[in-house]
Amino acid sequence: MALVEITVIPLGTGSTSLSDYVAGCLKVLEQSEGVKYQLTPxxxxxxxxxxxxxxxxxxxxxxxxxxxxxxxSTTIRIDDRRDKEGTMESKVLAVQNKIIRPGGTD
Structure with missing residues (x-):
């Protein structure tokens, strides 16, 4: 399973606001099957x-x-790990489990 980060940047739009374009890209994802996604800032x-x-x-x-x-302009970063299945959640949890919290363990 792959994790892919994508940033789509429209240029020549006449405005600095991009949220309408982002919403259009997310509609593509909503209509897609077989993937999970998470919007980030x-x-x-x-x-x-x-x-x-x-x-x-x-x-x-x-x-x-x-x-x-x-x-x-579209930028893509791909993390394609083949030795074990990785998910968005598992990658975040792996880091969080290594953080030493006051009064807790790592």
Whole structure:
């Protein structure tokens, strides 16, 4: 299972606000099957099979053009671990379990 972080940046929109474009990209994800995703302040993390995610990314990249952007810059980071299954939650928990909390254990 792969974890992919994607940031889609529409350019040439005539506005500094991008939330409408982000919403359009998230609609692509909502209509996709076989993946989980989490919106973050600076991008979106997608969890699933890499070939499926890559198709979704192509559709997300296209979305701002359909909404009137004249240029789109998309950044993708892929974490594709094959020796064991990793999820968004398991990666966060692995770090949290190593943090020593006052009055607790690590």
């Amino acid at each position: 600076m991008g979106t993390v997608i969890e699933g099979d890499l070939p499926i995610i890559m198709g979704i990314i192509a559709n997300m990249h296209e979305q701002p053009f359909l909404a009137g952007a004249s240029r789109v």
